[in-house]
Each structure stands twice: as C-alpha cells, then as structure tokens.
Amino acid sequence: MDAPILTALADPARWRLVSLLAERPRSVGVLAQLAEARQPQTTKHLQTLERAGVVTSQRTGQRRVYALRPGPLRVLAIELNRIADTADRAGATYDHYGSSLDQERRAAAGPGWADGRSFSFHRSLTGNPDLVWRHLTDPALLAQWWTPDDLRVSELVFEARPGGRIVHEYRDVEDTDSADQVAGRAEGVVEAVRPGEHLTYRQSPLLPDGSVAFTAHVDLGIRATDSGTALDVSWRITDSTVESADFIAGIELGFGQSLDKLAATLSHDTRSTTWDD
Numbered sequence: 001m002d003a004p005i006l007t008a009l010a011d012p013a014r015w016r017l018v019s020l021l022a023e024r025p026r027s028v029g030v031l032a033q034l035a036e037a038r039q040p041q042t043t044k045h046l047q048t049l050e051r052a053g054v055v056t057s058q059r060t061g062q063r064r065v066y067a068l069r070p071g072p073l074r075v076l077a078i079e080l081n082r083i084a085d086t087a088d089r090a091g092a093t094y095d096h097y098g099s100s101l102d103q104e105r106r107a108a109a110g111p112g113w114a115d116g117r118s119f120s121f122h123r124s125l126t127g128n129p130d131l132v133w134r135h136l137t138d139p140a141l142l143a144q145w146w147t148p149d150d151l152r153v154s155e156l157v158f159e160a161r162p163g164g165r166i167v168h169e170y171r172d173v174e175d176t177d178s179a180d181q182v183a184g185r186a187e188g189v190v191e192a193v194r195p196g197e198h199l200t201y202r203q204s205p206l207l208p209d210g211s212v213a214f215t216a217h218v219d220l221g222i223r224a225t226d227s228g229t230a231l232d233v234s235w236r237i238t239d240s241t242v243e244s245a246d247f248i249a250g251i252e253l254g255f256g257q258s259l260d261k262l263a264a265t266l267s268h269d270t271r272s273t274t275w276d277d
Contacts, residue, residue, distance in 0.1 A: 008052035025067035114240035145261035164190040213244040
C-alpha cells in the first residue's frame with residue numbers, strides 16, 4: 001500500500017480538499033474559501049497532495065487550478081477492499097470460535113461435563129492409502145499439517161506402534177524464534193495400528209500447570225476410493241475438567257483446519273510426484 005498517499009489523506013483538512021476536488025477542478029483561492037481556511041495553509045496542503053500523486057495542477061492566468069487524480073484513489077480502494085475481505089474471512093473464524101467458546105464455558109459446570117461428547121470428520125483425500133498413512137504417522141509429515149492455520153508444531157513425537165508415545169507441542173506460527181510462551185502441549189499414547197487402514201490413539205491437552213484438561217480418544221479409518229482415499233476421524237471426550245472448555249470449543253474448527261491442511265499437502269505432493277514422473 002502506498003504510504004505517502006495514506007499520509008496525505010490522513011489529515012482532515014486535506015481530506016476536505018480532496019472531497020471538494022472530486023466535484024470539479026478548483027483554484028487555490030476558491031478551495032480556501034470553501035474549506036474556510038487561509039490560502040497559504042491550503043496551498044501547503046495541496047502541495048502535499050500533489051507530491052503524493054493524489055492531485056495535479058496547472059497555472060491558468062494568475063490562478064493555479066488543482067484537479068483530483070482518481071487513479072491512485074482507485075488503487076487504494078482496491079487494496080482497502082482486499083484487506084477488508086481478508087478481515088471478513090478471519091473475523092468469521094474468530095466469531096465462530098468465540099460463539100463456541102461462550103457456549104462451552106457456560107456448559108462447563110463441573111468435572112466430567114463434556115464426557116461422552118463426540119466429533120466426527122470426513123475428508124476425501126488425494127493419494128493412495130499408503131501415502132495418507134505416512135502423513136498420519138510420520139512425524140516429519142505430521143508436522144506439515146497437524147496444527148490449525150495460526151499455529152506451528154514446535155515439538156512432535158509420534159511412535160506409530162501400540163503403546164507408542166505421542167507429544168504434540170505447538171506455538172504461534174509467527175513466533176519463529178520461540179520467544180513467546182508455548183500455545184499448547186498435548187501428550188498421549190498410540191493404542192491400535194493397522195498400517196494403511198486404521199489408527200487409534202488417546203491424547204490429552206495439558207493445562208498450564210501440567211495437569212490434564214481432558215482426554216481425546218481419536219479413531220482414524222482410511223480406505224481406498226476411485227479418486228484417492230477416504231479418511232474418517234472420530235473424537236470422543238473423557239476426563240473433562242472445567243478448565244477444558246477453551247480446548248473443547250476449538251476442536252471442531254481447529255482440527256477441521258488441520259485436516260484441510262492435510263488435504264492441501266497431499267494434493268501438492270501428489271501433483272509434484274506426477275510432474276516428476
């Protein structure tokens with residue numbers, strides 16, 4: 001975005017001049033009268049606007065006449081609309097989470113309040129079941145998708161065998177030097193493994209004091225389809241504490257975003273493999 005234009009338009013007096021010039025070209029004297037300002041001040045404001053490219057001028061006899069240049073304003077409007085559209089999308093996600101958060105906090109009346117709650121997810125994925133399985137169990141591949149959009153994996157252990165250990169720690173995606181606090185940490189254990197077909201594990205997000213917020217029992221089934229692989233995931237909640245409300249409110253949105261990242265990653269990997277061949 002053009003900083004000089006924003007700076008030039010930020011002053012209310014200059015904005016008034018722009019509004020007047022939008023109606024038609026006008027001389028400095030007339031602009032000063034209409035803006036109820038002194039002419040030397042008006043001249044300085046107009047010069048600032050001209051340097052920013054917002055207006056142009058020419059001398060006509062004894063007068064200098066200024067005209068508005070709509071092009072830079074249209075470019076600015078396009079950029080502002082793009083920012084607003086981006087904010088709309090982010091705001092919808094934020095509002096959705098906020099609504100879920102309020103609902104879950106009201107429901108969290110005591111220990112066990114969310115026990116038995118379940119969440120289901122389905123994705124049609126590009127790639128065969130073996131490729132999908134690797135993305136579900138290989139820590140290096142898991143790290144590419146196993147967090148929502150605004151987070152990044154900072155520590156990951158996933159031992160894909162019965163009794164195998166799980167550690168999933170994550171930070172803000174922009175906290176590249178790990179200077180901020182950890183956004184979250186979960187620990188768990190793998191329960192059942194049928195490579196290329198079925199995976200179950202339990203995982204518990206930890207509260208700041210290290211205690212368990214709740215336990216998620218996660219069941220993942222994959223099967224081949226004509227177009228790739230179908231992935232079905234179910235979550236079942238046990239051991240829920242009052243403090244788990246904030247975590248549980250984010251499951252549907254957060255894990256859904258993670259699965260969308262998985263789908264995008266597999267699509268990219270599959271295309272790359274095809275092109276390489």
